[in-house]
Amino acid sequence: GEYAAIYGKNVVITTLNRRTTLQFTELINNLRGICKIEFPDVGLSLNLPLELVDNFLASYAIIGMNKVRLFKYVQY
Numbered sequence: 001g002e003y004a005a006i007y008g009k010n011v012v013i014t015t016l017n018r019r020t021t022l023q024f025t026e027l028i029n030n031l032r033g034i035c036k037i038e039f040p041d042v043g044l045s046l047n048l049p050l051e052l053v054d055n056f057l058a059s060y061a062i063i064g065m066n067k068v069r070l071f072k073y074v075q076y
Contacts, residue, residue, distance in 0.1 A: 035048045 033050050035050050035053050037046045037048065038044070
């Protein structure tokens with residue numbers, strides 16, 4: 001995962017427990033622009049526009065560049 005970030009690729013970083021599975025699939029043409037998140041065991045599903053996800057990640061990229069500002073958002 002770290003190497004993907006070094007080479008400018010998109011990455012997802014999260015913590016998961018041992019029973020959590022994560023599946024990535026290539027976007028189908030008619031679904032381009034949508035990030036779909038599903039939690040089938042609890043009946044939750046969410047479709048997010050990729051533009052919204054990109055804007056969210058861009059706002060946090062600015063925080064990550066400044067370590068002092070980043071620590072303000074760290075929760076213990």
